[in-house]
Amino acid sequence: MTEIILLGYGNLNSRLLDVFHRKENIRIKQVFNRNQIKIPGPFRDIPFTDDLHAIEKADIYIIGISDDAIAPFSESLPFKNRLVVHTSGGVSMDALSSKNRRGVFYPLQTFTKNRHLDFDTIPICLESEYEEDMEILNFLGRSISGHVESITSGQRATLHVAAVFVNNFVNACYQMGSAVLENENLSFDLLKPLILETAMKIQEIPPKEAQTGPAKRKDKKTIEKHMKLLQGSSYQKYYEILTGFLMNDPDSN
Amino acid sequence: MTEIILLGYGNLNSRLLDVFHRKENIRIKQVFNRNQIKIPGPFRDIPFTDDLHAIEKADIYIIGISDDAIAPFSESLPFKNRLVVHTSGGVSMDALSSKNRRGVFYPLQTFTKNRHLDFDTIPICLESEYEEDMEILNFLGRSISGHVESITSGQRATLHVAAVFVNNFVNACYQMGSAVLENENLSFDLLKPLILETAMKIQEIPPKEAQTGPAKRKDKKTIEKHMKLLQGSSYQKYYEILTGFLMNDPDSN
Numbered sequence: 461m462t463e464i465i466l467l468g469y470g471n472l473n474s475r476l477l478d479v480f481h482r483k484e485n486i487r488i489k490q491v492f493n494r495n496q497i498k499i500p501g502p503f504r505d506i507p508f509t510d511d512l513h514a515i516e517k518a519d520i521y522i523i524g525i526s527d528d529a530i531a532p533f534s535e536s537l538p539f540k541n542r543l544v545v546h547t548s549g550g551v552s553m554d555a556l557s558s559k560n561r562r563g564v565f566y567p568l569q570t571f572t573k574n575r576h577l578d579f580d581t582i583p584i585c586l587e588s589e590y591e592e593d594m595e596i597l598n599f600l601g602r603s604i605s606g607h608v609e610s611i612t613s614g615q616r617a618t619l620h621v622a623a624v625f626v627n628n629f630v631n632a633c634y635q636m637g638s639a640v641l642e643n644e645n646l647s648f649d650l651l652k653p654l655i656l657e658t659a660m661k662i663q664e665i666p667p668k669e670a671q672t673g674p675a676k677r678k679d680k681k682t683i684e685k686h687m688k689l690l691q692g693s694s695y696q697k698y699y700e701i702l703t704g705f706l707m708n709d710p711d712s713n
Numbered sequence: 714m715t716e717i718i719l720l721g722y723g724n725l726n727s728r729l730l731d732v733f734h735r736k737e738n739i740r741i742k743q744v745f746n747r748n749q750i751k752i753p754g755p756f757r758d759i760p761f762t763d764d765l766h767a768i769e770k771a772d773i774y775i776i777g778i779s780d781d782a783i784a785p786f787s788e789s790l791p792f793k794n795r796l797v798v799h800t801s802g803g804v805s806m807d808a809l810s811s812k813n814r815r816g817v818f819y820p821l822q823t824f825t826k827n828r829h830l831d832f833d834t835i836p837i838c839l840e841s842e843y844e845e846d847m848e849i850l851n852f853l854g855r856s857i858s859g860h861v862e863s864i865t866s867g868q869r870a871t872l873h874v875a876a877v878f879v880n881n882f883v884n885a886c887y888q889m890g891s892a893v894l895e896n897e898n899l900s901f902d903l904l905k906p907l908i909l910e911t912a913m914k915i916q917e918i919p920p921k922e923a924q925t926g927p928a929k930r931k932d933k934k935t936i937e938k939h940m941k942l943l944q945g946s947s948y949q950k951y952y953e954i955l956t957g958f959l960m961n962d963p964d965s966n
Contacts, residue, residue, distance in 0.1 A: 527935065550927070550935050569907055570925060572914060583903045609903070618897040619904075621939045621952070625890035626904050627911045628926030629955040630883045635920040636958075637878035644871040650836045650862070651872075651879050652916050654822055658880045659912030661825060663905050667888040672823060673881030674803070682780065682803050686874045699874070701954055702882045705889075 462486050462596060463518040467533070469493040471571040472547050473524030477503055479579050483603050489518045513538050520596055522547060522565060523556075531555045543593050549620035552613040553587050563588040563597055566616060567605070570627055579604040585611045585619065633702075636695050643693070675706035715739050715849060716771040720786070722746040724824040725800050726777030730756055732832050736856050742771045766791055773849055775800060775818060776809075784808045796846050802873035805866040806840050816841040816850055819869060820858070823880055832857040838864045838872065886955075889948050896946070928959035 464480060466473045469491055480486050481503055490507045491499065492515055499508060509515065515537070523546040525533060530546050534557040537544065544556055545563035556562040564587040569577065584601035586608060588594045594610065601608035611619070634655065638648045661670050674682040683703055690696035717733060719726045722744055733739050734756055743760045744752065745768050752761060762768065768790070776799040778786060783799050787810040790797065797809055798816035809815040817840040822830065837854035839861060841847045847863065854861035864872070887908065891901045914923050927935040936956055943949035 527932070550938070568903055570910055570914070572918070572923070575914065575917075577910065581906050583906065585903075607902075611899070615897055615899055617938070617942055618893060619899060621942055622890040622893040622899075622904060623907055624926055624928075624939065624952070625886045625893065625948075626908050628924065628928060628959065629886045629889075629951075630908070630911055631915070631920055631924050632955050632959050633878045633882045633886060634915050635924065636882075637875040638920050640871060640875040640878065644868055646864070646868055646872060646875075648919070649860075650821055650838075651875060653834050653836065654876055655879050655883070655912050655915055657823055657830065658883055659908050661823070661828065662884070662887050662908055664828075665825070666901070667884055667891050670825070671881065671884050671888065673877055675877075675881060679780070685803070685870070686877065689870055689874055695878075698882075698954070698958060699877070701951070702885050705951060706881065706885050 462520070462599065463489040464600070465490045465492065465515060465518040465521050467492045467515075467521055467523045467537075468525035469497045469499075470524050470526075471573060472567070473522065475571055475577070475579075476522065476524070476547075477506070479604050480600070481506075486600070486603060490516050512536060515539070517542075519543065520545060520563075520600070521560075527551050531557070534560070543588075543596065545588075545597070549585075549616060549623060552617070553589065554613065561588075561590055561593055563593055564613070564616065565597055565600065568619065568623065580606055583607040583609060585609055585616055587611060587613060587616065636698055640690070640693070640695055671706065673706070675703040678707060715773070715852065716742045717853070718743045718745065718768060718771040718774050720745045720768075720774055720776045720790075721778035722750045722752075723777050723779075724826060725820070726775065728824055728830070728832075729775065729777070729800075730759070732857050733853075734759075739853070739856060743769050765789060768792070770795075772796065773798060773816075773853070774813075780804050784810070787813070796841075796849065798841075798850070802838075802869060802876060805870070806842065807866065814841075814843055814846055816846055817866070817869065818850060818853065821872065821876065833859055836860040836862060838862055838869055840864060840866060840869065889951055893943070893946070893948055924959065926959070928956040931960060 480488055488506050492509050521544045527548050527550050530551050540559040542560050544560040545565045547565050549566050553562050553564050566585040568583045568585055582605050584605045586597045586601055588597055637651055641648055690699055733741055741759050745762050774797045780801050780803050783804050793812040795813050797813040798818045800818050802819050806815050806817050819838040821836045821838055835858050837858045839850045839854055841850055890904055894901055943952055
């Protein structure tokens with residue numbers, strides 16, 4: 461039986477609670493959170509504490525708190541030589557206090573309150589200071605996902621940047637598309653099937669091959685029409701810059 | 714029985730052939746294409762011609778050819794006073810020759826060869842020169858989709874710009890994310906579940922509310938880290954510009 465203690469109870473750790481709780485051979489021994497929390501009904505039997513000094517002994521401690529808080533929090537833990545991992549894409553493993561055995565358990569996904577997600581396909585990116593700790597990380601990863609990889613802090617930093625492009629910047633494009641429609645009183649619903657198909661297509665076809673549209677076709681007439689239509693709007697600038705990328709990217713053809 | 718003739722046999726019209734062919738009360742009377750084409754087995758009984766003057770009489774002619782070719786092609790049709798529609802998001806209805814009754818039948822979706830798509834949820838955007846022609850357009854639209862809307866050429870132009878943002882520019886972000894990973898020999902597969910969830914989330918939550926990440930949090934430390942990581946890469950510029958959008962957008966909070 462592998463015993464886990466969750467440190468923090470935000471979007472990710474509450475999800476991990478749910479998914480680990482269903483697994484045989486894994487026991488969530490305790491949940492720590494600085495503030496009192498309400499653990500949902502099915503997990504009511506899991507002990508909770510808001511007292512650092514009441515944290516029990518376990519095989520692994522999973523920190524799920526904001527990036528900036530990880531270093532000072534890990535330093536404040538009143539024990540040593542135990543396996544303590546964080547779950548962040550943006551923080552190096554070294555940010556954890558060296559008094560414990562350090563590691564990372566990073567599920568590469570965006571977690572939103574009240575949205576159900578299957579863990580099965582979520583890549584779990586692992587790192588450990590000591591090779592022997594990789595065994596337990598691998599066991600936990602494989603118990604919830606079919607896609608587990610061992611990556612370094614450097615690789616994870618790159619992954620995190622790439623994730624910003626395909627998640628935050630993609631969503632920025634959704635925002636711009638939505639704003640462009642709003643000005644004409646057109647519903648964003650019209651774009652939803654297109655948005656979904658664009659993301660589905662990329663599951664099978666590399667992005668460069670999947671690219672379509674006026675910039676890809678070097679269709680200057682349409683581009684000029686669009687630029688004119690966006691005149692005076694703050695979105696014209698982004699249209700121009702992203703069209704420039706698609707027309708000039710040396711790798712894009 | 715509504716009789717359709719398809720003019721052109723590209724990605725879209727080949728899909729329309731497939732989907733209309735299954736419907737009662739709709740008959741594909743003929744397919745015209747400038748070059749000889751291979752119509753798949755199930756549709757072998759549909760007459761084909763590559764001779765403009767052999768085009769028969771029908772209730773509606775659906776042009777599915779490249780944007781630039783629509784105007785000259787519609788002018789070259791050897792008949793008049795019939796209902797002729799194009800299927801393009803980027804072309805005004807007026808581009809069609811005025812010798813026929815003009816209209817637009819625009820399914821707002823990206824069509825890729827060999828990718829199956831359900832038409833049920835694809836918004837069909839309709840426009841007609843004469844009110845009485847809207848009836849047949851509506852009938853055809855509703856026979857294949859649950860989402861049919863009547864929109865003007867001006868609105869369609871705006872829609873087309875917005876579609877460039879949420880499809881072509883989103884895919885540009887996928888390209889950038891993929892390129893960033895390539896430099897570190899990391900697989901794009903790692904990002905695929907995140908890409909899908911980002912698109913799924915937007916089906917339910919407006920893009921501004923769905924936004925997350927360092928720019929949204931005004932997390933300058935992470936942004937600086939990412940900018941440093943991208944130093945010397947051509948993607949740094951796009952990171953900076955899109956982060957700027959997310960940090961400064963007056964509507965984003």
